[in-house]
Amino acid sequence: MSSQINNHISDEEIQDFIDSNSKASDAGVINHLKQCMMCRKRLEEYWQLYELLSYEIPLSSLPAPTIEKIVSITSAEAEAFSQIPGESYTEKALSCSTGGIQTIDVLKQNTAKQSADGAFSSDIVLKAVWKKAGILALSFLAGLGILFLPITLSEILTSVLQFVINFSARGYSYVQLCIDFIKTNLDIRPAFLILKQIVLNIPLSLVYYLISLTITVTIISVIDHFIHQKLLRRR
Amino acid sequence: MKSKCLTEYMKPNYAREHLLSDQILSDNHSSERSLVERVLAEDNEACKEFIVRYKRLIGHIIYRMVDNPADREDLCQEIWIKAFKHLKHFQFRSLLSTWLGRITYNTVINHLRKSGIPLYNDISVDFEDSETELHYKNTAVTSEQIVERRELSAEIDTAIRKLPEQYRLIITLFHLDGMNYHQIGDITGLPEGTVKSHLFRARKALKKILTASLKGEDIYQ
Numbered sequence: 296m297s298s299q300i301n302n303h304i305s306d307e308e309i310q311d312f313i314d315s316n317s318k319a320s321d322a323g324v325i326n327h328l329k330q331c332m333m334c335r336k337r338l339e340e341y342w343q344l345y346e347l348l349s350y351e352i353p354l355s356s357l358p359a360p361t362i363e364k365i366v367s368i369t370s371a372e373a374e375a376f377s378q379i380p381g382e383s384y385t386e387k388a389l390s391c392s393t394g395g396i397q398t399i400d401v402l403k404q405n406t407a408k409q410s411a412d413g414a415f416s417s418d419i420v421l422k423a424v425w426k427k428a429g430i431l432a433l434s435f436l437a438g439l440g441i442l443f444l445p446i447t448l449s450e451i452l453t454s455v456l457q458f459v460i461n462f463s464a465r466g467y468s469y470v471q472l473c474i475d476f477i478k479t480n481l482d483i484r485p486a487f488l489i490l491k492q493i494v495l496n497i498p499l500s501l502v503y504y505l506i507s508l509t510i511t512v513t514i515i516s517v518i519d520h521f522i523h524q525k526l527l528r529r530r
Numbered sequence: 531m532k533s534k535c536l537t538e539y540m541k542p543n544y545a546r547e548h549l550l551s552d553q554i555l556s557d558n559h560s561s562e563r564s565l566v567e568r569v570l571a572e573d574n575e576a577c578k579e580f581i582v583r584y585k586r587l588i589g590h591i592i593y594r595m596v597d598n599p600a601d602r603e604d605l606c607q608e609i610w611i612k613a614f615k616h617l618k619h620f621q622f623r624s625l626l627s628t629w630l631g632r633i634t635y636n637t638v639i640n641h642l643r644k645s646g647i648p649l650y651n652d653i654s655v656d657f658e659d660s661e662t663e664l665h666y667k668n669t670a671v672t673s674e675q676i677v678e679r680r681e682l683s684a685e686i687d688t689a690i691r692k693l694p695e696q697y698r699l700i701i702t703l704f705h706l707d708g709m710n711y712h713q714i715g716d717i718t719g720l721p722e723g724t725v726k727s728h729l730f731r732a733r734k735a736l737k738k739i740l741t742a743s744l745k746g747e748d749i750y751q
Contacts, residue, residue, distance in 0.1 A: 306734045344737050348705040350683045357589030358599075358606035360581055365610045 303327075304334050309341050562626045570618055581610065584630050587707055591634045594690065594698040595642065605641055609634050624716060627707075631717035635699070642695060689739045697732035704729055 304312075304327055312324045328335050565583075568576030588609055596602050612633055620629055690698050696718070703709045703717065711722040711729075718725070 306737075307730050310730050310733055340737060340741075341733070344733060344740070345705070347682060347686045347740075348701060348733075348736075350686065351706065352590065352593060352683070352687070353680075354586075354589075356593065357586065358592050358602035359585060359589060360606050360610040365577075365581065365607065365614065 303331065306337070306341075309334070309338050312338070313341055313345060563622060566617060566620060566622075566626070569614070577614070584627065587627055587631060588634045590702050590706055591631065591699060592638060594702045595638045595695045597691065601641065601645075605637060609637050612637065625713070627709075628713050628716045631703070631709075631713075635717050647695070685743065686736075686740070689736055689743060692739050693732055693735060697728055697735070700725060700728050701732050701736070 304324055308324055312321065315321075328338060565576060565580055569580050588606065592602050592605050592609070596605060613630055616633070620626070690701065693701070699718065700714055703714045709717075711725045714720075714725045715722045720728070
C-alpha cells in the first residue's frame with residue numbers, strides 16, 4: 296500500500312480522471328487518491344483550474360462583427376458580381392455580337408460599293424447573308440475565309456478600335472461602381488475583387504471578340520465572293 | 531482539503547458527452563441545413579441568426595490567438611465575409627461550427643504567419659511540480675463574488691496569453707466551446723492524440739503559471 300502511495304499519479308492521469316476519459320484505470324486512481332493527501336491536493340488544484348477555465352470571456356471583450364455591415368457587403372458583392380462582364384452568358388453573347396455587328400456594318404458598306412450597278416442593294420446582300428449564314432457557319436472553320444478577305448486592314452482595325460473604346464467605356468463604368476462600393480461600405484475589399492474580375496475578363500473578352508470577328512468575316516467574305524462571281528457571270 | 535467525494539471532481543465527460551448520438555447529430559444537421567438554405571436565399575433574418583449563433587465561437591478563437599484588438603476586429607470582419615462567401619460550398623460533411631472554426635483558424639494562422647509570430651514555440655515554464663498550492667476561493671457564482679470573478683477571469687486570461695497560440699486555442703475550444711478532441715482536431719488539422727497531449731500540457735503549464743502569479747496574493751487566500 297505504501298508503494299502505491301509513493302507512486303503518485305501523474306498530472307495526465309489526474310486530468311484524464313477529471314475528464315472521465317480513463318474509465319479502466321479510474322479504480323486505481325480513486326484508490327490512490329483515497330490514500331494520498333498530496334495527490335488529492337493536486338486533484339483539487341486541477342479542479343479549480345477547470346473551474347477557472349470555464350469562465351466565460353465577457354462578450355464585450357470579444358471581437359464582434361457588425362451584422363448590418365457584413366450583410367450589406369456580402370449582398371452588394373453578389374450584386375456586383377452579377378454585373379461583371381463575362382460572368383453571365385448574356386454578357387458574353389453581347390460582347391460577341393457587338394464585334395460581329397460592327398464587322399457586318401463595315402462589310403455592308405464594302406459590298407454595297409462592289410454591287411454599284413444596282414443589281415444588288417446592300418439590303419439584299421445582307422438578307423442573303425442572314426439566309427445562308429446558318430448553313431455556311433457549319434461548313435466554315437474559323438480563319439479559313441481569311442483567304443477570301445475582301446475588306447481592308449484599316450476596316451478591321453477600325454472595328455477593333457471600336458471594340459476597345461466600347462470595352463474601355465464599360466471598364467470605366469465598373470471602376471465607378473468600385474468607387475461607389477468603397478464610399479458606401481467603407482471597405483476596399485469588394486472593390487478589389489471587382490477590379491480583379493475585370494482584369495481577368497480582358498483576355499477572355501478579347502478571345503470572344505476575335506472568334507466572333509473571324510467567323511463573321513469568314514462567312515460574309517465567302518458570301519461576298521459568291522455574289523461577286525454571280526455579278527460577273529451576269530455581265 | 532474539502533471533504534468532497536472524489537467522483538464529484540469528475541467533469542461531465544466532454545469526450546463522451548460530445549460523441550453525439552445519431553439522432554442529435556441528424557437534428558443538428560437538419561437545423562443547420564435549414565439555416566444555411568435560408569442564408570443562401572438571402573434571408574436577412576437568417577443571416578443575423580447565423581451570425582448570432584456562431585459569433586461567440588469565432589470571437590473566442592480570434593480573442594485567444596490574436597493579441598492586438600485592432601487586428602481582432604479586422605480579422606472578425608474578414609472571417610465573416612469569407613464564411614458568407616463560401617457558405618454555398620459547405621457540404622454538411624461536418625458540423626457548421628467545425629467548418630466555421632476551420633475557416634477562422636486558417637485565417638488567424640495566416641495572419642499570425644504574416645506577422646511573423648511563431649506558432650509552436652515551447653512553453654517557457656518548466657514542468658517541475660510546484661511546491662505552492664493554488665488557493666482559490668470557492669468560485670460558485672453569487673452576487674458578491676461577481677467582481678472577484680471578473681478579476682479571476684482577467685488573471686486567467688493573462689495566464690493563458692503566456693501559452694503558445696495553439697495551446698490557447700485548444701484550451702478555449704475544449705473548455706469554453708465544449709468541443710471534443712475530434713472536433714478540435716478537425717479545426718486545427720492535428721491528430722486527436724496530439725490535441726489531447728497539447729491540452730494536457732497546456733493545463734499543466736497554466737497551473738504552473740497561475741501558481742507563480744497567485745503566490746502570496748491575499749485575495750485568493
